[in-house]
Amino acid sequence: MKKNKTSNRDLILQLSTELFLQKGYLATGMDEIVAVSKVSKTNIYYHFASKEELLAAIIHQLITQYTEKITQIAAQHDQSVWERLQRFTELLIMEEVDCLGGCPFLTLYTQTPIEAEHIRNAIKQFFEQQVIVVEQLIIEGIQRKEFNESLQPPAVASLIVSTIEGGLFLGHVHQNPQMIRSSLFALATMLK
Template sequence: MNRKRVIEIAANLFLEMGFLYTSMDELVRVSKVSKSNVYYHFSNKEEILESVVDYWIAMYNYAMEEVLNQQQFSVEQRVIMFLTHLSQGVQEREFKGGCPFITLAIQCPAQAIQLKERIGMFFTELQSKVSLLITQGIERGEFRNTIQPEEVAALFITNLEGALFIAETQKDATIIIKTVQQFMQLLR
């Protein structure tokens, strides 16, 4: 329970204050978990960062699996559901760390190569899932059959990351949904 609490608090503090600017003392203070208990679970802040990345991966994967399994809705409706979930998270974080993965990848120490690779694998897996959704849209007649799902999925993620960044800088989560709705129109 304490381990989970530290990870959840760190997940928000790293986005709000930055990994480098969040001290272990700040984690202890905000989480209300004793310093000895924090160090029982984590030997250093880098280990917490690894757990935070895993936390965000699990959160996104869970939300994406929910979308993939709701076959009764169109692909666009499912994507909008997923992005509505993301938008709510961005708003709850007061637009800090629009995309947690990019924010954390930029902030993590240069020697954290495996962590950056883990984030890269997350995007590879996300692209595969989006490609699957695009393929479903083609098969269901929602999208043109001339598009290439893998290429469209890569473009979609790039587009989404840009929308997340702009939403963060303009403090307007509606940009995320509007951008994706425009993107979906291009696929029809």
């Protein structure tokens, strides 16, 4: 029977993601990635021409994973909008990996070189897409009479995403994931 062996490329991505999130992109050198992955530097550079290209691949992979999960949650119309927003938040809490900033995207964004505009733009677009998904949920909640009809969906969506991301950061700083749940409870009161 043939075993499914992880490719060197996938192994490099997995271990580099962990290192960049736990130690920081700037504090992680290619030699450390070689030592941890036990993949030769030549092979790493075969897959990724530079450390920045490796970071771009990590960001792309994270965005794809999170976007798929968020889209699945948003599409579950048999649940109330509030239940979906809670699941969205729980996903981010449960998916929180051990990273410096509580949120992998915030952690990597703050360490991305200023010159790497394509990486910064990818993260920016990911957050913009989150706001759009939440805005659509708010509109649906108003239409279903779950939320106050006087709400301004774009502003509320930005507030919710900001609260979630800020809550992830504060929860990480205080080592208390309950902080974001408390913030979400306060938001629920405001929406009704």
